[in-house]
Amino acid sequence: MIKKVLIANRGEIAVRIIRACREMGIGTVAICSEADKDALHAQLADETICVGPAPAKDSYLRMDRILSAAYATGADAIHPGFGFLSENSKFADLCQKCNITFIGPSGEVIDKMGNKSEARKTMMEALVPVVPGTKEAVYSAKDGKVIADKMGYPVMIKASAGGGGKGMRIVTSEEEFVHHFETAQQEAKNAFGDDTMYIEKYIAKARHIEFQILADNYGNIIHLGERDCSLQRRHQKMIEESPSAAIDDNLRKEMGETAVKAAKAANYCNAGTIEFLLDENNHFYFIEMNTRIQVEHGVTELVTGIDLIKEQINIANGVKLSYKQEDIKIQGHAIECRINAENPYKNFAPSPGLVTGFHMPGGKGVRIDTALYTGYKIPATYDSLIAKVMVHDTSREDAIAKMRGVLGELVIEGIDSNIDFQYQLINNNDFKEGNIDTGFIERLLKK
Amino acid sequence: MLKDMFKKTSSQSKKMLNSAQIPDGLFQKCVKCNEILYAEDVVSNYYICPNCGSYFRISPRERLSMVLDKGSFIEWNEELPISDPLNFPGYKQKLKHVKTVTNLDEAVITGEGIINGTNVAIGVMSSDFLMGSMGEVVGEKITRLIEGATEKKLPLIIFCCSGGARMQEGIVSLMQMAKTSQALKKHDGEGLLYVAVLTDPTTGGVMASFAMLGDVILAEPGALIGFAGPRVIEQTIGQKLPEGFQRAEFLLEHGFIDKIVKRSKLKQTLSILIKS
Numbered sequence: 001m002i003k004k005v006l007i008a009n010r011g012e013i014a015v016r017i018i019r020a021c022r023e024m025g026i027g028t029v030a031i032c033s034e035a036d037k038d039a040l041h042a043q044l045a046d047e048t049i050c051v052g053p054a055p056a057k058d059s060y061l062r063m064d065r066i067l068s069a070a071y072a073t074g075a076d077a078i079h080p081g082f083g084f085l086s087e088n089s090k091f092a093d094l095c096q097k098c099n100i101t102f103i104g105p106s107g108e109v110i111d112k113m114g115n116k117s118e119a120r121k122t123m124m125e126a127l128v129p130v131v132p133g134t135k136e137a138v139y140s141a142k143d144g145k146v147i148a149d150k151m152g153y154p155v156m157i158k159a160s161a162g163g164g165g166k167g168m169r170i171v172t173s174e175e176e177f178v179h180h181f182e183t184a185q186q187e188a189k190n191a192f193g194d195d196t197m198y199i200e201k202y203i204a205k206a207r208h209i210e211f212q213i214l215a216d217n218y219g220n221i222i223h224l225g226e227r228d229c230s231l232q233r234r235h236q237k238m239i240e241e242s243p244s245a246a247i248d249d250n251l252r253k254e255m256g257e258t259a260v261k262a263a264k265a266a267n268y269c270n271a272g273t274i275e276f277l278l279d280e281n282n283h284f285y286f287i288e289m290n291t292r293i294q295v296e297h298g299v300t301e302l303v304t305g306i307d308l309i310k311e312q313i314n315i316a317n318g319v320k321l322s323y324k325q326e327d328i329k330i331q332g333h334a335i336e337c338r339i340n341a342e343n344p345y346k347n348f349a350p351s352p353g354l355v356t357g358f359h360m361p362g363g364k365g366v367r368i369d370t371a372l373y374t375g376y377k378i379p380a381t382y383d384s385l386i387a388k389v390m391v392h393d394t395s396r397e398d399a400i401a402k403m404r405g406v407l408g409e410l411v412i413e414g415i416d417s418n419i420d421f422q423y424q425l426i427n428n429n430d431f432k433e434g435n436i437d438t439g440f441i442e443r444l445l446k447k
Numbered sequence: 448m449l450k451d452m453f454k455k456t457s458s459q460s461k462k463m464l465n466s467a468q469i470p471d472g473l474f475q476k477c478v479k480c481n482e483i484l485y486a487e488d489v490v491s492n493y494y495i496c497p498n499c500g501s502y503f504r505i506s507p508r509e510r511l512s513m514v515l516d517k518g519s520f521i522e523w524n525e526e527l528p529i530s531d532p533l534n535f536p537g538y539k540q541k542l543k544h545v546k547t548v549t550n551l552d553e554a555v556i557t558g559e560g561i562i563n564g565t566n567v568a569i570g571v572m573s574s575d576f577l578m579g580s581m582g583e584v585v586g587e588k589i590t591r592l593i594e595g596a597t598e599k600k601l602p603l604i605i606f607c608c609s610g611g612a613r614m615q616e617g618i619v620s621l622m623q624m625a626k627t628s629q630a631l632k633k634h635d636g637e638g639l640l641y642v643a644v645l646t647d648p649t650t651g652g653v654m655a656s657f658a659m660l661g662d663v664i665l666a667e668p669g670a671l672i673g674f675a676g677p678r679v680i681e682q683t684i685g686q687k688l689p690e691g692f693q694r695a696e697f698l699l700e701h702g703f704i705d706k707i708v709k710r711s712k713l714k715q716t717l718s719i720l721i722k723s
Contacts, residue, residue, distance in 0.1 A: 004457075004466070022456040043450035046457060064474050064483040071467040090485070099468045373449065 002026060002077040002101060002317055006070045007041065009081030010060060012371045012388060013295070014041035017079045020309035029073045031066060033059035035379040040371040047073050054381045060084045063091050070100055077101035077316060079309075083383070086292040087114050087163075103316045105269045105291050113266050113289040117160040117198035123286045126265035128258055131156075131277060131285040133200035141181040147199055148177055154202040157181055159188035159195075165235030166191045170202050203285070205437040207246050207278040208232065210290075211259035212300045214311055215268045216321040223256045223274075224304050225330045227296055231425065233348070233441045238418075239425060240296040241335040242303045245396060245434030246278060255284055260325075262286060271297075271312050295338070295388065298369055302334035302392035332392055333399040337407065337426070339370075339387040341378050343416035352380040357413030361406045365392040365399075368410075378415060386417070396434070400426055477501060493710040502667055502710065504647060506549075507556040507571035510606055514714050515560035515569070522558040524591050530583035535615040541577075549575045553584045554609070557592040559601065563718040568596035571606040574648070581653050582613030586623025589657060593630035593641075602640040602721040607658040611651015624656035631660050642720055644713070645672050645695065645704065663720055664704045665713075666695035672704070 004027035007014045014030060018041060021028045030045035035054035042048045049069040052059035059065070061084060070078060078095055080086035086104065093107035104110070113119045117137040123130050132151065137160055138144045148155045148171065157180055159167025167188030169180040181197065189195040212224040228244035229237045247255070259274040266289060273290040297308045306323070315321070342348045358374045370387035372378075378386060391406055393399040407423045425431055430440070475486050480499035489496065493513065494503040505513075511520050531538050546552060554576035559568050570592045572579045581589075589605070596603040612620035634641060643661030645654075648671035655674055658664075666672060673680075673693035681688055691697045698704045708716045 025457050027457040038448075040449070043448065044453055046455055063485065067467070067469060071469055074466045076466040090487075094473070094485070097470060097473060099466070 002313060004029060004073065004075045005077045005079050005103070005313070006031065006066070006073065006075035007045065007079050007081065008060070008066050009084055010036055010039060010041055010382065011385065012369045013081040015044060015371050016369055017081060017309055018044050020307065020313065024310060024313065026313070029069065029075045031060070031069055035381055038376070040373060040376070049073065054379060056084065056382070063094055067094060067098055067100070071098070075100070077103055079103040079312070080292065082292050082294055089114065101316050103270065103312050105272065109267055109269065110291045113291050115160050116158060116162060116288055117196065119289055120198065122265055123262055126261060128262045128265065128286050129284065131200040131203065131287060134198045137196040138198055139196060141178045144181050144197065144199055145177045149174060151199070151201055154204070156200045156202040157184045158198055158200065159184065159192060160198055161192035161194035161196070162188060167197070168235065203277050203279045205280055205439065207244070207437055208275065209244055209247065209255065209278050209284065210273045210275045211256055212297070212308070213259060213263045213268065213272045213274060214315070214321060215263055215270060215272070216315050217269055217318055218320055220321045221260050221263045221268065222321065222323060222325045222328060223259045224300050224306060224328055226252065226255065227299050229296065230436045230438050231441060232438050237296065237338065238441060239335065239337050239422070240299050241333065242299045243330055243333065251282060262289065270315050271308055295385070296336055298367060298388060298390050299334045299336045302367065302390060303330045303332060304328060305331070332394045333396045334390060334392040335399045335403050336388055336390045337403060337422040338385055339389055339422065340384040340418050341386045341415050342384045342418055344418050344421040350380065350384045351416035352378040353415045355412060355414045357411060359409070359411040361409035365402060366406055367392070372412065400432060495710060502647060502669055504574045504608070506575060507551070507573050510571045511556070511560065511569070514717060515562055516564070519561035520558055521560070522556060523595060524557060524588050526552050527584050527587060530616060530619065532583070532619045533615065533617050538615040545576055549573065551576050553588065554579045554581070555585050555588050557588045562714060562721060565718065565721050566601055567721055568592055568599070568601040568603045572608040574608045577613065578610035579608045579653070580610050580613035581623050582616040582620050583623065586626050589627050590630045593627065593634050596639065597634045597637055600637065600639060602642070603634060604642045604644065604717060605657065606644045606646055607649045607653055608646045609649060609651060609653035611653065621652060624652050627657040628660060631657055640721060642717060645670055647671050650674060650676060665706050665708050665716065666698065666704045667710060668695060668707055670695040672698050
């Protein structure tokens with residue numbers, strides 16, 4: 001049984017994992033960079049090891065130092081959180097070689113699903129519907145253009161090793177193809193060191209619907225319903241909700257079963273997410289699988305009542321899944337608004353700095369995951385997510401009303417944040433009516 | 448500090464048994480930039496530091512696997528008898544120890560192999576075996592390699608790496624310089640190609656004999672190539688040496704070698720040379 005977990009992450013997710021471990025009586029080791037010595041996760045854990053200077057590549061991404069920290073503190077498991085090393089198959093393999101339980105799937109599975117064009121191929125072979133596009137990877141603009149011309153525009157160029165919107169371009173006409181392919185490919189090479197690309201048909205006015213998966217070491221795989229993450233800006237999610245307003249029970253059942261089929265095809269283990277695009281005609285297509293716990297996992301926890309981090313630890317302990325598919329019930333409606341330290345009126349420029357005042361709302365069905373506290377200095381080196389504000393109520397309408405109240409009461413002083421912007425989004429009529437798609441925010445910003 | 452106000456919930460001690468066991472050899476340190484490197488990364492990068500690009504020294508078998516077609520190597524003259532002409536104190540024991548540690552019978556492996564379909568005679572020296580020093584056995588193996596190449600009409604490639612002559616064998620070591628050089632003359636007389644690849648470090652008696660007799664002399668980036676070592680030279684002439692002195696790049700500039708070839712391009716370059 002796992003006795004001590006090293007959390008190879010920072011910020012609110014590190015706090016979340018430490019909290020789960022505290023509840024389970026498991027010891028916790030935090031790692032921090034020099035800039036994070038006063039961070040909440042570093043203070044909350046039983047032990048903390050500083051692993052290097054502020055830049056992630058010198059600290060949170062240093063596999064050798066993280067393993068040394070685990071060895072020195074006697075940690076027998078590592079939870080990678082999301083981002084950083086969570087989808088690094090080499091790190092997962094290394095943990096295994098060092099007799100440390102990696103709380104997640106194996107390096108082999110991470111590799112298979114992490115290469116997006118490989119993942120598409122696996123899904124196609126498993127008869128999971130994918131966005132119409134290439135089966136094999138594309139290496140040159142010339143080859144790509146032949147495929148794109150045949151497919152018909154608009155098309156989406158994507159990086160096989162990609163994520164976070166990098167190495168992605170929408171091409172609306174034939175003349176632009178070569179230029180967009182070459183810039184996307186260069187971007188992919190710079191960001192991921194891998195310039196293999198793939199091409200998909202671009203689906204306008206699509207909704208991003210993802211299904212939460214839990215799989216144990218014995219081949220039992222279930223889904224915990226969907227999250228609608230259509231509200232995005234530059235491919236970064238801003239608001240997530242469960243269940244999706246666009247899906248009826250039949251479609252939910254079909255998509256859920258397909259998600260489980262996809263996870264089975266990937267030989268998946270532990271927590272993961274299958275992402276689909278849903279078009280205007282209610283056709284859904286696999287786009288990718290995320291082989292880690294996600295930022296928005298809390299939304300699923302609220303509607304299902306299941307603690308996903310604890311389940312991850314249980315699965316890593318070799319415990320059989322205690323739920324069958326029929327046990328999973330979606331109750332009520334949950335919404336999450338991501339709060340970032342940024343200024344929406346200055347093109348979302350990051351706004352690190354000292355938090356001089358912080359008031360956290362509360363009450364029934366209110367959950368806020370954050371690492372903020374009054375007097376905390378937000379470092380400039382990391383991503384700008386500072387709080388996840390979640391609400392849970394009996395209906396979507398009530399959840400929106402609750403979120404309005406919560407966002408109205410939330411106070412973060414000393415830095416700029418997107419609280420007001422989120423407040424506007426929540427009050428938007430189209431949002432209230434559920435008329436949203438992945439282009440929604442961009443269109444709103446143009447006005 | 449919030450830290451002092453939080454209550455602990457687990458009673459786990461600071462260190463427990465049976466947890467992480469980091470196997471040996473998983474990580475290594477680069478001597479140039481001091482970075483801790485994941486060993487697999489180094490291997491997949493041709494044993495070059497992924498951080499600073501400095502070249503690590505590699506063993507003869509690693510070199511052969513990088514350069515020759517898979518499974519094509521046939522070793523010649525394994526296990527020649529030990530030579531100890533001066534009955535040098537402790538030499539036999541030292542040899543025995545080094546053989547066990549390196550799993551080599553001497554400081555050079557010789558034989559024949561195939562590079563992209565063309566047969567070659569090939570020798571690779573090892574800096575792990577008494578710093579690649581040349582004594583009678585090394586000299587004999589190299590001479591027999593050259594003679595075998597001459598007889599079979601094969602092009603010859605020797606990867607040179609040495610601290611110089613093996614002092615424990617005295618004048619016999621020095622004689623190997625002449626022995627190997629005259630064998631090369633006969634190989635050359637048959638109109639056959641000899642490519643010398645100088646690796647880090649190539650110095651002393653080896654540098655002053657067969658290493659610099661190649662029809663084409665290649666070197667790896669940053670390799671130390673010289674006769675006397677830099678410290679000895681500085682002490683002798685009483686002057687500070689110029690930046691990069693005795694490095695491959697310096698020698699290329701001053702016309703001592705023909706080309707510096709990156710490790711990843713070596714097989715391709717050798718293949719072109721031996722085919723022409």
